[in-house]
Amino acid sequence: MDTDALSPLLSALRDAVLDGDARGAASATERALGQGVDPQRLVDGALIPAMDEAGRRFENGEFFVPELLVSARALKASQAIVTPLLAQRGGVVARGRVAIGTVKGDMHDIGKNLVVALLQGGGFDVVDLGTDVPPTRFVSAVTNDRVDIVGLSALLTTTMLQMKATLKAMETAGVRGSVKVIVGGAPVTQRFADEIGADGYADNAAAALALARRLMASGA
Amino acid sequence: MATRTVMTSRERVLAAMRRQETDRPPFDLSFGIATAQLASIRARTGADDPWDYFGADTRMIWPGPTRLDTDFSRYLGRLPRGSTVDEWGLGHVPTASTDADHAHLEGFRHPLEEAESLADIAQYPLPDVDAAYRYESVRAAVEAVHRRGLAAMAMLECTIFERAWYLRGMERLLLDFSDGSAMATVLLDRITALRIGQARHYAASGADVICYGDDVGTQRGLLMSAAMWRTWLKPRLAATIAAARDVRPDVLVFYHSDGNVEALIPDLIDIGVDILNPVQPECLDAAALKRQYGSRLSFWGTIGTQSTLPFGSPDDVRREVRTRIETVGAGGGLFLAPTHVIEPEVPFENLVAFVEAVTGERG
Numbered sequence: 001m002d003t004d005a006l007s008p009l010l011s012a013l014r015d016a017v018l019d020g021d022a023r024g025a026a027s028a029t030e031r032a033l034g035q036g037v038d039p040q041r042l043v044d045g046a047l048i049p050a051m052d053e054a055g056r057r058f059e060n061g062e063f064f065v066p067e068l069l070v071s072a073r074a075l076k077a078s079q080a081i082v083t084p085l086l087a088q089r090g091g092v093v094a095r096g097r098v099a100i101g102t103v104k105g106d107m108h109d110i111g112k113n114l115v116v117a118l119l120q121g122g123g124f125d126v127v128d129l130g131t132d133v134p135p136t137r138f139v140s141a142v143t144n145d146r147v148d149i150v151g152l153s154a155l156l157t158t159t160m161l162q163m164k165a166t167l168k169a170m171e172t173a174g175v176r177g178s179v180k181v182i183v184g185g186a187p188v189t190q191r192f193a194d195e196i197g198a199d200g201y202a203d204n205a206a207a208a209l210a211l212a213r214r215l216m217a218s219g220a
Numbered sequence: 221m222a223t224r225t226v227m228t229s230r231e232r233v234l235a236a237m238r239r240q241e242t243d244r245p246p247f248d249l250s251f252g253i254a255t256a257q258l259a260s261i262r263a264r265t266g267a268d269d270p271w272d273y274f275g276a277d278t279r280m281i282w283p284g285p286t287r288l289d290t291d292f293s294r295y296l297g298r299l300p301r302g303s304t305v306d307e308w309g310l311g312h313v314p315t316a317s318t319d320a321d322h323a324h325l326e327g328f329r330h331p332l333e334e335a336e337s338l339a340d341i342a343q344y345p346l347p348d349v350d351a352a353y354r355y356e357s358v359r360a361a362v363e364a365v366h367r368r369g370l371a372a373m374a375m376l377e378c379t380i381f382e383r384a385w386y387l388r389g390m391e392r393l394l395l396d397f398s399d400g401s402a403m404a405t406v407l408l409d410r411i412t413a414l415r416i417g418q419a420r421h422y423a424a425s426g427a428d429v430i431c432y433g434d435d436v437g438t439q440r441g442l443l444m445s446a447a448m449w450r451t452w453l454k455p456r457l458a459a460t461i462a463a464a465r466d467v468r469p470d471v472l473v474f475y476h477s478d479g480n481v482e483a484l485i486p487d488l489i490d491i492g493v494d495i496l497n498p499v500q501p502e503c504l505d506a507a508a509l510k511r512q513y514g515s516r517l518s519f520w521g522t523i524g525t526q527s528t529l530p531f532g533s534p535d536d537v538r539r540e541v542r543t544r545i546e547t548v549g550a551g552g553g554l555f556l557a558p559t560h561v562i563e564p565e566v567p568f569e570n571l572v573a574f575v576e577a578v579t580g581e582r583g
Contacts, residue, residue, distance in 0.1 A: 020398060064445045065438075066394040073395065105315050107327040110390060111438075132315040132327065157530045158254070158563045159325070186439050186502075187526045204440060 009037055010046040013078060017050035020070025022077040029078040039085040040093060043123065047078060051121025055206030058114075065110065068205070072117035079120075094125040096216040099141035100151035101129030103166060106159035111185060114205035115151060122209045135162070135169030142175040149212055152198075154185040163188075164196040180215045184208055228369035229277035234428060237472050237495055237518045239553040245545060246371070247578040248276040249571075250498070250521070250558040257564045264568050274575045278371045281427060283349055283418070284357035290345045295331035303329070307347040310386045332407070333389040341406045344387070350417025358425045366426070374427035376418055377476055380456050381434035383411050394444065397452050404452065412456040416463040423467035429474050429495070430464050432457065437479025439503040446483050458491035465492060474520060478560070480504055489516050497521045498559035501528070501540070507547035510554075519548055520555040523574060529558055530565035534573035541577035 009032040016024035032042055054071040057063035063071075098119055102112050109131045119126050127145050129137055138150055150170075154160040163183050170176040180199040183192075193201035200215060202208035226243055227235065233246045249270055253261065258270070267273035292309035299305070302314040311329030335341055348354070358374065365372040378386065384407050385393040396404035422430050434453065436443050457475075464471050474495040475488055480503040485496065498521030499506050506522045523529060528540045541556060548554045556578050562571070575581075 061441055064441075064448070065443050066398045066445075066448060069391055069394055070398045105325050107313075107315055107325070113391070156325070156563060157526055157565050161565075 009035060010042070013042065013046040014050040014053075017047065017071055017074045017078065018053055020067060020074050022070075022074040025074040026077040026081060029081045033081070033085070039082045042078070042082055043086070047075060047082075047121065048123050051075060051118055052209075054121070055118045055209055059204055059206040065114065068114055068117060072121065075117075075121050093123075095123040096148040096212065097125045097127070097146060098149045098151055098212060099127040099129055099138065099145055099147040100153070101133035101138065102131040102153045102155075103159055103162035104132060104134045105162060106154050106156060107131045108153075108155035108185075111155070111205070112151075112153040115153070115184065115202075115208045118205045118209045119212060122213070124209075124212060135166040138166050139169055139173045139175060142170065142179050143173070147179060149215060150179050150181045151208070151212075152181065152183045154183075154188065157187045160185065160187050160192070163198070167196055167198065182208065182211055182215070229275075230366060230369055230371040230428060233277050233371035233555070234472070236552045236555060237429070237520075239515070239518060239551060241552055244580060245549050245554045245556050245578060246277040247556040247575065248278045249274065249562060250525070251280075251377075251561055253562045254564050257562050257566060260564075261568065261571070274571070275579070278373050278429075279361075279365045280373050280375050280431075281358055281361045281365070281425075282375050283354040283421075286348055286351075286354065288348055290347070292331055292345075295344075296329050299329060307349070308383070308387065309345070328386060330385075330387060330389040330392070332387045333392055335388070335403065338402055338406060341403045341410075344410075346410060346414060350414045350421065352421065355421040355425055358421065358427070362426045371428045372426070373429045373431050373474070374422035374425065375431050376415065376422065376460075377431055377433035379415055379432045379434050379460060380408060380411050381436060381453050384408055397444065397448055408452065408456055412459060415460040419460045419464040420467050423464040423471050427471070429472040431474045431476065431497075432460065432493075433474075433476030433497070435476075435478045436484070437477050437481040437503075439479050439500070441480050442483055443479070446487075449484060450487065454487055454491065461492045482509070485509070485513055485517065489513065494518060495520050495555070498557070500524060500526070500559045502526050506544060510548045510550075514548075514551075514553055518553040518555065521557050521559045522548065522554070523556060523558050525558045525560045525562060525566070529570050529574070530563060530567075532570065534567075534569045537570045537573040538577040541574060 013025060013028040013032060016028050054063060054068055058068055100112060100116060102109050116126050116128050127141055129141060141147055152163045152166055154163060167181060182200040183198045184202050190201045200211045202211045232242045236242045236246050261270050265273045286307050292305050295309055296311045299311050300313055304312045309331040313327035313329055315325055315327055332344060362372040388407060436449060461473050472494050473492050474497055475493040476497040495518045499519050501522060501524045506519055522544050523540055528536050
């Protein structure tokens with residue numbers, strides 16, 4: 001199929017995801033596949049650009065949390081159809097693998113969940129460790145899940161200090177060198193990230209995706 | 221400041237929040253103190269109550285205990301050990317934190333997260349927070365606070381949005397809003413009806429300030445669009461404020477939202493908010509807000525619990541207080557307080573510096 005014929009199918013899917021239209025995203029996916037579009041092409045040409053655009057709008061203040069949530073829901077409706085097809089022929093071509101969680105003692109997960117949605121939308125394979133995650137759990141994710149990047153989230157000044165403890169646990173376990181660690185959350189700053197020896201800091205979900213891509217490009 | 225006569229705390233709070241000159245700005249210690257911090261302050265001061273010890277100008281008041289004993293187990297399932305359930309049916313689940321009693325360090329189990337029908341929402345057993353019998357103790361507490369010359373704050377926070385998402389789950393509720401779901405309408409309406417009843421009782425109790433609040437800000441801006449807030453939340457918040465004003469037109473209306481809610485300020489003024497809290501310095505410029513809205517809005521908070529209080533020096537704290545008095549305090553309209561719960565990292569010396577800088581006293 002040539003590019004001219006392909007683009008309306010891809011942009012219909014992209015628009016459905018951006019509009020948060022889960023049913024529309026599913027039917028646009030079926031339609032494209034029915035016309036012979038390669039599933040990986042749907043991911044690369046529609047789903048990833050859609051969530052990139054959602055992230056851009058979020059960063060610019062055109063999208064808020066509800067718009068990201070409905071876009072992520074529409075993305076999942078398409079992925080539910082596409083992912084099994086890709087799995088049949090050996091899996092999705094992931095852009096990298098990220099383990100992410102809210103650190104020990106902290107239950108706040110809205111920000112972390114937005115980062116998960118954008119990373120998944122951006123083609124990353126994400127291991128979501130949830131909330132209240134002890135340092136040992138991050139260490140075992142590095143050891144067992146072969147991740148490239150570890151993401152740490154915290155909302156409070158109290159729990160933010162657990163980021164340092166988590167980095168220390170990774171060093172003690174001898175796995176710090178094998179991953180990049182990125183941090184974020186309301187009280188976290190670039191300065192704090194530097195102080196505790198993290199590899200990167202992002203102040204919002206879209207910036208976290210950009211950061212993860214930069215780290216992968218630099219050989220994480 | 222022009223007025224040098226020493227005022228009572230209550231006079232000071234009322235005058236300052238009505239944007240009149242006072243002997244000094246009023247202050248308090250915000251909504252609470254983390255368990256570990258409270259223990260450390262008690263050890264340092266030998267006093268049980270930091271509000272008494274530091275001479276805070278306000279006291280918080282809540283409704284009396286409920287006589288209901290609702291069983292929420294069918295909504296919550298099996299909860300982990302050490303969990304508790306409040307009268308709204310929200311499950312509070314402890315975390316691995318060593319400061320387990322700190323309200324910000326627990327997890328929630330939302331009783332309506334799996335609700336699928338309008339009937340599930342309509343039949344959910346809400347508490348009797350608006351029952352008249354629960355406000356007898358409120359009237360007594362307000363009188364007691366007034367007898368001490370202090371200002372009484374009637375607590376009505378988590379007014380609508382937060383209460384609704386505590387029951388439904390935040391992502392679920394925001395999706396309901398996006399979908400225009402009748403389930404969200406019914407949930408919000410039921411909560412609003414209770415809040416209207418509470419607001420009327422509080423206004424009749426003689427409390428000086430009614431503290432409304434729903435966190436709708438992140439530190440980068442609104443959590444949801446202003447349009448969505450105006451559709452779902454503004455009219456209902458307005459109704460609860462109007463209910464209090466209907467009983468007592470001069471009761472002060474305080475509205476709390478963390479984060480950057482600058483985009484909503486004209487709307488909040490429009491529906492009768494007198495006081496904005498906590499005006500986080502990490503994301504809002506209190507001086508600029510004073511210039512723009514200071515003739516119609518007072519500011520409560522402004523001393524950062526995410527920045528200066530935990531990580532600054534006592535001199536930094538004093539400087540922040542002085543800057544605020546100079547840039548926001550002119551003509552009244554400023555109440556100084558930590559922007560949130562005082563976390564364990566805040567050095568005791570910084571609290572002392574905060575209070576001394578406000579009161580002009582040296583301990």
